[in-house]
Amino acid sequence: xxxxxxxxxxxxxxxxxxxxxxxxxxxxxxxxxxxxxxxxxxxxxxxxxxxxxxxxxxxxxxxxxxxxxxxxxxxxxxxxxxxxxxxxxxxxxxxxxxxxxxxxxxxxxxxxxxxxxxxxxxxxxxxxxxxxxxxxxxxxxxxxxxxxxxxxxxxxxxxxxxxxxxxxxxxxxxxxxxxxxxxxxxxxxxxxxxxxxxxxxxxxxxxxxxx
Amino acid sequence: xxxxxxxxxxxxxxxxxxxxxxxxxxxxxxxxxxxxxxxxxxxxxxxxxxxxxxxxxxxxxxxxxxxxxxxxxxxxxxxxxxxxxxxxxxxxxxxxxxxxxxxxxxxxxxxxxxxxxxxxxxxxxxxxxxxxxxxxxxxxxxxxxxxxxxxxxxxxxxxxxxxxxxxxxxxxxxxxxxxxxxxxxxxxxxxxxxxxxxxxxxxxxxxxxxxxxxxxxxxxxxxxxxxxxxxxxxxxxxxxxxxxxxxxxxxxxxxxxxxxxxxxxxxxxxxxxxxxxxxxxxxxxxxxxxxxxxxxxxx
Numbered sequence: 001x002x003x004x005x006x007x008x009x010x011x012x013x014x015x016x017x018x019x020x021x022x023x024x025x026x027x028x029x030x031x032x033x034x035x036x037x038x039x040x041x042x043x044x045x046x047x048x049x050x051x052x053x054x055x056x057x058x059x060x061x062x063x064x065x066x067x068x069x070x071x072x073x074x075x076x077x078x079x080x081x082x083x084x085x086x087x088x089x090x091x092x093x094x095x096x097x098x099x100x101x102x103x104x105x106x107x108x109x110x111x112x113x114x115x116x117x118x119x120x121x122x123x124x125x126x127x128x129x130x131x132x133x134x135x136x137x138x139x140x141x142x143x144x145x146x147x148x149x150x151x152x153x154x155x156x157x158x159x160x161x162x163x164x165x166x167x168x169x170x171x172x173x174x175x176x177x178x179x180x181x182x183x184x185x186x187x188x189x190x191x192x193x194x195x196x197x198x199x200x201x202x203x204x205x206x207x208x209x210x211x
Numbered sequence: 212x213x214x215x216x217x218x219x220x221x222x223x224x225x226x227x228x229x230x231x232x233x234x235x236x237x238x239x240x241x242x243x244x245x246x247x248x249x250x251x252x253x254x255x256x257x258x259x260x261x262x263x264x265x266x267x268x269x270x271x272x273x274x275x276x277x278x279x280x281x282x283x284x285x286x287x288x289x290x291x292x293x294x295x296x297x298x299x300x301x302x303x304x305x306x307x308x309x310x311x312x313x314x315x316x317x318x319x320x321x322x323x324x325x326x327x328x329x330x331x332x333x334x335x336x337x338x339x340x341x342x343x344x345x346x347x348x349x350x351x352x353x354x355x356x357x358x359x360x361x362x363x364x365x366x367x368x369x370x371x372x373x374x375x376x377x378x379x380x381x382x383x384x385x386x387x388x389x390x391x392x393x394x395x396x397x398x399x400x401x402x403x404x405x406x407x408x409x410x411x412x413x414x415x416x417x418x419x420x421x422x423x424x425x426x427x428x429x430x431x432x433x434x435x436x437x438x439x440x441x442x443x444x445x446x447x448x449x450x451x452x453x454x455x456x457x458x459x460x461x462x463x464x465x466x467x468x469x470x471x472x473x474x475x476x477x478x479x480x481x482x483x484x485x486x487x488x489x490x491x492x493x494x495x496x497x498x499x500x501x502x503x504x505x506x507x508x509x510x
Binding site: 044074167172 | 218219221222223226253254256257258260261262263264265266267268269270272273274276277278280281284285288299
């Protein structure tokens with residue numbers, strides 16, 4: 001029996017997927033937000049350019065509603081403007097923006113009281129996925145499509161913790177503060193969510209290949 | 212290291228945040244445990260797939276909407292009311308002027324307090340009580356005396372308070388005096404004017420009727436008449452005045468006879484009395500005239 005060499009990769013702390021590496025003289029998010037708070041409202045544009053895509057991704061994964069997600073991003077930035085005076089000097093901008101985003105999402109789910117986390121597979125097939133159907137995509141995208149559907153089928157709390165830690169690359173410490181739980185609890189939740197995602201994903205693939 | 216602990220460490224191992232010693236242990240365990248190997252492989256596979264998930268891109272609509280909102284807010288901020296503008300300028304002025312650190316703020320406040328105390332001690336004279344005007348003082352003394360005497364009077368009258376029957380007894384007792392002095396008559400007129408009991412007042416009228424010729428009695432009765440409320444006493448008083456035929460009481464009687472609110476018996480009595488006043492007395496000289504006019508002195 002061959003022993004599989006355990007592979008592991010190290011996630012960079014802040015994976016720069018969506019933003020280019022910042023030059024030294026570029027103001028930090030925190031500095032920009034302090035400027036916005038002081039009345040330089042135009043500086044919010046820079047913050048928007050940095051964060052609108054990650055935020056949009058967060059909302060799309062959470063709600064599975066791309067059109068609504070744009071409105072939700074807009075709402076987050078509106079609230080940043082409206083509550084800019086509550087931003088604290090020692091505040092962490094990324095923590096604050098996700099705090100606002102979670103509240104916006106909660107408001108959205110409350111208003112559309114039918115939580116889109118359709119865990120019932122029958123219900124999910126009844127709702128057409130807003131993205132192009134898997135069959136329309138190239139074969140290599142098939143797997144990713146299953147993954148997207150599997151993610152959408154996870155319960156909301158599992159999906160949220162996965163999106164935050166693995167897609168948004170928010171640190172466990174920060175997630176713990178956001179969810180008001182211990183870092184250990186966050187790790188346990190991430191692990192469980194990953195296992196659940198894998199199960200759903202393979203079930204989907206299995207069903208697909210069976211047909 | 213057991214399987215459960217190893218699997219608990221997977222997430223940290225994946226992110227590279229597991230301490231080196233534990234990571235070595237974990238690797239050693241993985242190399243020998245097929246169950247954990249399988250679990251780890253599954254975790255890695257799904258993590259890799261998640262990493263491959265393309266990031267979603269918002270439509271240009273989002274950007275447009277955001278900048279439109281920003282523009283609206285900017286315009287609102289620009290068209291700040293002059294008051295708010297002045298306020299913000301003022302705030303900024305004080306912000307630069309005053310210390311921002313709590314310790315310095317405290318020191319600053321303390322220095323201000325001490326400076327204020329010193330300045331007060333140096334420049335302010337202790338307040339002097341204004342001298343009380345001698346006139347005010349006299350007035351005050353007079354008032355105090357008045358209040359004192361009034362208190363005594365009240366005590367005295369409270370002591371004087373006696374039962375109705377006793378007061379009637381007193382009044383009736385005066386009837387036995389053939390020539391009562393002025394003090395007794397004054398007391399009777401006072402009783403007529405102020406006694407709360409109708410019976411006492413009625414007895415007083417009765418007692419006074421014997422001395423109706425006295426000017427003091429007539430004046431007292433006349434002044435008490437408009438104040439009197441009991442018709443019985445009023446009628447008795449009118450009759451008393453009628454017997455002496457005093458013309459000075461005519462205006463009061465006329466008013467009474469015309470008063471709509473007065474008792475009918477009272478009005479009748481007043482009218483009768485007026486009629487009596489108009490008819491000349493048999494002697495031709497009214498007792499009033501007789502009393503009022505000084506006796507002709509013999510020259």
